[in-house]
Amino acid sequence: LAKTTQPISMDSYEGQEVNITCSHNNIATNDYITWYQQFPSQGPRFIIQGYKTKVTNEVASLFIPADRKSSTLSLPRVSLSDTAVYYCLVGDGYSSASKIIFGSGTRLSIRP
């Protein structure tokens, strides 16, 4: 059961790089790591997904160490519109016994 742990909240300023770390000590071999962003009154939105090493897309980077027991979402040069809750999700959804567990989320607040 790959439970995740994230900081409850983080604050930063516009233009800064923000790194949010998620711990998942019990990650299984087949599990992927997926990050979602949620704005108030909206459903979560996919940001990035990875299995190992580093993944980068147009909005973020995801760093995964060799042991895969943690992952770090990196948001370059944040803006006010990046204020949201960020969820780390670990699982494969393949096995019927596998559980899809969203962490408590990290509430990111960006200030001018």
Place this chain on the structure above:
Amino acid sequence: DTAVSQTPKYLVTQMGNDKSIKCEQNLGHDTMYWYKQDSKKFLKIMFSYNNKELIINETVPNRFSPKSPDKAHLNLHINSLELGDSAVYFCASSQDRAGSLNIQYFGAGTRLSVL
């Protein structure tokens, strides 16, 4: 076009009533989900269907019954509503349930208030 659409967006009802929330996805996905998000923003999976087959059935009161008439629709029926059922319910879909294919696309949510 909205990829995952839920109706209604808001639902206010009395304790003891029965209500349904509908969800439709036009992404051609095989897997659909229902989540409950409480006031503390914890997002908990309730059910998941893959090609109309129930694959995830979490510890949820049996007052909650999902139904998938086809793989594009997953409805949630709730009997004998209780105050504790007040929450935001999200529907989601993914291409498949395995590995990197399980990126989920969420609807806008249904805010249920039980009075």
